Amino acid sequence: MFFNLSHNSFYTRGFAYIAKIKTGGDYRSRSWCCHVCNQWHDDLENYFDKEIAVQLEKSKGNKWPDIIGNGHESSFRIVSQRVLEVWEMEGIGTFPCFPMHVSPPFPKTLTTEPPMYFRLDYKKMVGVELDFEASGYVDAKICENCGKFSCNIEKTGNLQHLKIFPTVLKPETWSGQHVFCPKQPERMTFCTDKVVDCANKYGLTNFDFTPFEIGDGIGFKGVDYSTKNWRQKLPEQIRKFEEEFYRFTRTEQLPVVENT
Ligand SMILES: [Zn+2]
Numbered sequence: 001m002f003f004n005l006s007h008n009s010f011y012t013r014g015f016a017y018i019a020k021i022k023t024g025g026d027y028r029s030r031s032w033c034c035h036v037c038n039q040w041h042d043d044l045e046n047y048f049d050k051e052i053a054v055q056l057e058k059s060k061g062n063k064w065p066d067i068i069g070n071g072h073e074s075s076f077r078i079v080s081q082r083v084l085e086v087w088e089m090e091g092i093g094t095f096p097c098f099p100m101h102v103s104p105p106f107p108k109t110l111t112t113e114p115p116m117y118f119r120l121d122y123k124k125m126v127g128v129e130l131d132f133e134a135s136g137y138v139d140a141k142i143c144e145n146c147g148k149f150s151c152n153i154e155k156t157g158n159l160q161h162l163k164i165f166p167t168v169l170k171p172e173t174w175s176g177q178h179v180f181c182p183k184q185p186e187r188m189t190f191c192t193d194k195v196v197d198c199a200n201k202y203g204l205t206n207f208d209f210t211p212f213e214i215g216d217g218i219g220f221k222g223v224d225y226s227t228k229n230w231r232q233k234l235p236e237q238i239r240k241f242e243e244e245f246y247r248f249t250r251t252e253q254l255p256v257v258e259n260t
Contacts, residue, residue: 001193003223004167004216005077005179008208009069011221015206016061016110018054018070018078022103036145053101062109065206066199068117077189081116086202092178092195096121120179122187127175130182136165136215142184149184160215164245167212188216193231200225214238219245 009017033040057071066080078100088094097118106114132140138155142148159165167190174180178192196209208222211234220241223230 002167002169002212003191003193003196003209004212005189005191005195006208006210007065007067007069007077008206008222009065011208012065012206014062015065016063016068016102016107016114017057018068018102019057020055020071022053022055034143034146034148037141037143037148037150039143039146039148039150041146041148053103055103056106056110058105058107061107062111063205064110064112064114066204067206069206076187077120077122078117079120081118082202083204084118086198086204087179087195090194090198090201092198095179096124120189122181122189125177125179125181125189126183127177127180128182128190129170129173130184130188131168131170134166134168136160136163147184149186162249164217164242165215167215169212196223196225196230200228200230211238214241217241 009015031040031042054070064080066083068078068080070076070078079097084095084097086092097120100117100119102114102117132151136156136159137151138159139152141150143150169182169190178194179189180191181187181189190212191209196207198204199207199209207225209225210217210220210222214220220237224233224237227233
């Protein structure tokens with residue numbers, strides 16, 4: 001059983017949140033645009049060999065989460081030291097990562113010192129290929145110059161607005177790791193149900209696990225892993241999500257009646 005792994009800062013309350021990544025001065029000035037696909041490459045992509053420093057959202061948070069949300073680049077996976085420790089202890093694995101410093105000032109409501117955080121190096125965690133078409137991407141391409149993924153954003157948006165697409169892997173390409181990333185699009189992170197069990201067992205906070213059958217599930221509030229029987233509760237959670245999705249789809253996309 002596979003899941004999209006992310007932070008859940010939009011549906012949880014009280015957790016610190018990263019407003020800004022500040023490292024190496026103005027890294028934006030070193031971003032570059034590929035002349036073939038016209039996509040921007042953020043210099044932060046190449047900051048894995050360096051420690052990065054971040055600044056928190058001033059008005060959010062009275063506790064430190066185990067996976068911290070990030071307004072600069074929401075798909076960076078930044079986890080606490082405790083996550084890495086329990087992942088190792090439970091046989092989930094050890095993963096390439098770099099320390100990340102949270103600099104003061106902290107929100108007034110946050111009175112404890114931050115744990116050590118680490119940013120997972122997704123470039124070294126590639127362990128699967130996505131089936132783009134089955135996952136609902138239209139005209140998916142990999143740029144021959146820079147290797148970056150692109151698709152027809154408008155057509156993809158329209159299609160995914162009509163129907164829930166699952167996340168579909170090419171099974172023979174899976175590395176067998178419990179936490180892994182696709183070759184493209186970069187920066188998605190996947191995991192197995194063992195990782196969800198682990199989050200339940202150790203009470204790890206602020207994780208968003210979205211089951212593959214509903215893709216990245218925009219609007220899905222994440223598996224309720226606070227209880228041991230999260231598996232039994234999941235079908236009902238998915239059913240409610242689907243019901244809500246198609247309720248909006250139906251009201252917005254009324255069938256066009258042609259005059260004959
Ligand atoms: Zn390119």
